[in-house]
Amino acid sequence: MSLAHRIIPCLDTDGERVVKGVNFVGLRDAGDPVALAVRYNAEGADELVVLDIAASRDRRPTFLETIRRVAAELAIPLTAGGGIRTLEDGRAVVRAGADKVTVNTAAVERPALISELSREFGAQAVVLAIDAKRCGDHWDVMVRGGRESASRDAIEWARAGVAAGAGEILLTSVDRDGTQSGFDVTLTAAISGAVTVPVIASGGAKSPAHFVEIFRDGAADAALAASIFHDEVQSIRTLKEFLASSGVEVRLAC
Amino acid sequence: MKITILDYGAGNVPSVERALQRLGVRSHRTSSPECISKAEALLLPGVGHYAALVRALDEKHLRAALIDAIHRGVPFLGICLGLQVLFNSSEEASELRGLNLLPGTVRALPPSVKLPHMGWNQIEKKRETSLLSGIAPGAYFYFAHSYAALDSNAAAASCSHGAEFAAVIERRNIFAVQFHPEKSGDSGARVLQNFLRLAA
Numbered sequence: 001m002s003l004a005h006r007i008i009p010c011l012d013t014d015g016e017r018v019v020k021g022v023n024f025v026g027l028r029d030a031g032d033p034v035a036l037a038v039r040y041n042a043e044g045a046d047e048l049v050v051l052d053i054a055a056s057r058d059r060r061p062t063f064l065e066t067i068r069r070v071a072a073e074l075a076i077p078l079t080a081g082g083g084i085r086t087l088e089d090g091r092a093v094v095r096a097g098a099d100k101v102t103v104n105t106a107a108v109e110r111p112a113l114i115s116e117l118s119r120e121f122g123a124q125a126v127v128l129a130i131d132a133k134r135c136g137d138h139w140d141v142m143v144r145g146g147r148e149s150a151s152r153d154a155i156e157w158a159r160a161g162v163a164a165g166a167g168e169i170l171l172t173s174v175d176r177d178g179t180q181s182g183f184d185v186t187l188t189a190a191i192s193g194a195v196t197v198p199v200i201a202s203g204g205a206k207s208p209a210h211f212v213e214i215f216r217d218g219a220a221d222a223a224l225a226a227s228i229f230h231d232e233v234q235s236i237r238t239l240k241e242f243l244a245s246s247g248v249e250v251r252l253a254c
Numbered sequence: 255m256k257i258t259i260l261d262y263g264a265g266n267v268p269s270v271e272r273a274l275q276r277l278g279v280r281s282h283r284t285s286s287p288e289c290i291s292k293a294e295a296l297l298l299p300g301v302g303h304y305a306a307l308v309r310a311l312d313e314k315h316l317r318a319a320l321i322d323a324i325h326r327g328v329p330f331l332g333i334c335l336g337l338q339v340l341f342n343s344s345e346e347a348s349e350l351r352g353l354n355l356l357p358g359t360v361r362a363l364p365p366s367v368k369l370p371h372m373g374w375n376q377i378e379k380k381r382e383t384s385l386l387s388g389i390a391p392g393a394y395f396y397f398a399h400s401y402a403a404l405d406s407n408a409a410a411a412s413c414s415h416g417a418e419f420a421a422v423i424e425r426r427n428i429f430a431v432q433f434h435p436e437k438s439g440d441s442g443a444r445v446l447q448n449f450l451r452l453a454a
Contacts, residue, residue: 003415004374004394041439046374072272077396077437097268099301099398099437122302124370124398167370198368221368251374251394253439 004251005215005243006046006222007236008200009229011036013082015052015059016066020178020227030230037070040229043236044253047077049170049224051102053145055083064096071097079127079170087116094121102170104129105143108150108157111164118165127200128166130154132187133174139187146174154187155194162195169199170224176204180228183210188218200224206233208242215248255454257281258293260320262300262310266436270299270333273436277447287319295453296320296328299436300335304360304401305347307335321353327427329453331446334399337423337430346401355428361404367416369400375413377421377433383410385422385429385448393441395421395433402432 011018011033018030037048050070052063060083067080080093081102090101101121107113107128117126131146132139132154139154150157158169171191173184183201192199198221201214205225214220228234240250257274261267261283274281281297284290298320300307311317324330338344341352344360352360363369374394379386395413402419403409409420413432423430429449435442 002375003371006373071269075273075276075437075439075443077398077434095268097272099266099269120302123400124372125301168372196365196369198370198372221373 002249003221004046004249005220006200007211007240007250008047008049008222008224009036009040009045009236010049010051010202010224010226011070012051012053012226013063013066014054015056015063018230019053020230030227033066034069034073036230038073040236041074041076044240044251045076045236046222046251047079048074049079049102051080052082064092067093067096067098081127081129085113087113087120090117090121094125100125100127100168102127102129104131107161108141108143108152111160114161114164114166118167123165123167123197126166127168127170128158128161129170129172130158130161130191131172131174132191134187139190142174146172146177155190158191158195162197166197168197169195171199171201173203177202178227179204180206182206183214183218183220183223185213185218188214188220192219192221198222208234208239211239211243212246212248215243255279255294255450257295257297257450257453258289259283260290260296260298260316261285262307262314262316266299266301266434269436270297273443273446277443277450279450285314285316287315290316290319290323293323293328296323296330297333298330298336298339299333300339301398302335303346304335304338304344305350307339308347308350308352311339317353321355324355324428329427329449330429331449332430333436334432334434337420337432338401338403340423340428340430341403341406344401356406356408356423356425358403358406360401362401363419364416370398371400371415372398375415375433377411377413379411381410383422383424384452385424385431385445386411387448388444389441395431395435395438395441397433399432
């Protein structure tokens with residue numbers, strides 16, 4: 001009896017439609033968020049993440065409507081974010097039905113955002129998303145959709161974010177994202193070992209073996225992927241069966 | 255039957271409403287003591303900080319009405335913080351008093367494990383409880399908390415994350431779960447359904 005490793009499909013949206021790109025560029029349409037949410041819920045996803053990667057002010061109402069429609073279909077936790085800059089932005093996604101809010105660029109620029117959200121909703125509702133890119137002997141925090149370096153060490157930022165009140169880290173390897181060459185095990189193990197909160201590994205997943213590796217060697221508490229689920233390269237059900245048979249504790253839907 | 259959900263302003267009320275809706279049950283939110291006094295069945299959902307819940311119960315004058323309804327035998331279901339507030343107090347805000355309907359103090363889970371205890375975990379039945387009727391052994395439930403009732407005699411089922419704690423409480427008309435049934439897929443729906451049957 002112990003905590004199961006979580007499999008989390010991620011819906012990157014332009015507010016309304018699911019999109020996917022390689023290394024954060026070259027976006028293409030990957031489907032309707034509600035239809036995908038229904039499918040993943042039925043397949044045994046442990047949680048769902050919905051991000052607004054366009055995060056433009058005028059499309060925000062559309063994104064909130066997407067969260068409402070997705071939340072209505074789910075009996076599992078829902079995390080939402082993308083462009084969360086203020087406490088009020090966070091309140092809006094929680095009111096729309098999200099259980100957790102992810103913050104990224106705005107939190108790097110103003111770490112108090114993490115504390116404000118944590119005080120209002122509790123640490124368990126605040127997910128600090130960190131986009132990390134290898135830079136010599138360390139990893140740099142990247143902001144603005146992974147395009148710009150914040151000139152900050154990812155391990156140091158993860159620790160500071162947790163101290164500020166984040167209850168979970170969503171760690172994306174910018175180097176691996178979209179490459180399907182496997183999760184960044186070294187990065188994930190480094191961050192997971194440095195913080196006291198759960199870490200969700202993201203970026204680079206393709207094969208079931210990649211997931212075994214990130215749980216076993218990367219010390220990830222959860223693993224997130226997008227296109228391999230959307231494109232049906234991998235079904236969540238068979239992935240979880242594979243993990244269970246490899247000795248990784250997962251929740252198998254009956 | 256209609257379920258009255260205590261809306262204290264910081265809870266996960268919409269998710270609970272949606273979960274009840276999926277089960278075909280009518281519910282309404284309230285933050286008034288009069289509505290609590292008239293309720294047929296009460297549900298207290300909760301996420302966030304213990305202090306926010308306790309302060310809201312007092313500021314909205316809900317404490318007395320709630321305790322009175324529970325003493326009269328109105329079926330009550332507490333979720334997450336709604337379980338923790340049943341005890342005397344909590345280490346999360348030790349200056350505040352809980353509802354004191356169950357003896358003991360809610361404590362922090364040990365720092366030897368990752369906190370919050372977040373995700374799907376299994377529970378172990380300690381004794382028969384109608385809340386878990388029809389739930390297969392080994393079923394998973396979704397947890398998201400850092401504090402817990404570590405040594406409650408009222409526990410009908412326990413869970414373990416660094417330490418053993420009460421996952422399900424059943425005492426007379428008082429039912430409570432540390433996990434989120436509204437987020438726990440089919441097993442969670444079953445727990446809610448069991449409560450609805452007990453309350454009917």
